[in-house]
Amino acid sequence: MKKARSNPGSRRRPRPRLPEWTSGPTTTTxxxxxxxxxxxRTIQPYQAVKAYTCPGCHSIIGEGTGHLVVVPLLDPDDRRHWHRSCWSRRHRRRPR
Known part of the structure; x- marks a missing residue:
């Protein structure tokens, strides 16, 4: 007896992972x-494939967590990953 396939007509392959800047819809402001x-830049949860430390709260932004990437226009290599709420409250935070 043959094993039944879960989806007999499907020939879909797994989608390859693309770099976070190229995969899926992002919002840039x-x-x-x-x-x-x-x-x-807005990073969707499915685009977040690494863990980062948020400079606003110094907590970990885990894999699969939607967040923001803030890229200085004069120094793009100095980008930082922020929680959305930390970015919105950045003007109220105290210096460390």
Whole structure:
């Protein structure tokens, strides 16, 4: 007796993982961080494939957690990953 396939007509292959900047819909806006112009990119949960430390609360942003990537326009290599709520409250945080 043959084993029944779960979806007999399916020939779909698993989707390859793309770098976070190229996969899926993202939202990009411009803002400023302490007077420095930055680009703010929204990372969807399915795009978050690594863990990062949020500079706003110094907590871990885990894999699969939607968050924001803040990229300074003058120094794109200095990008930081923020929780959405930490980014929205960045003007109220105390210096450490």
């Amino acid at each position: 411009t803002d400023d961080l302490d007077g420095v112009p930055v680009e703010v």
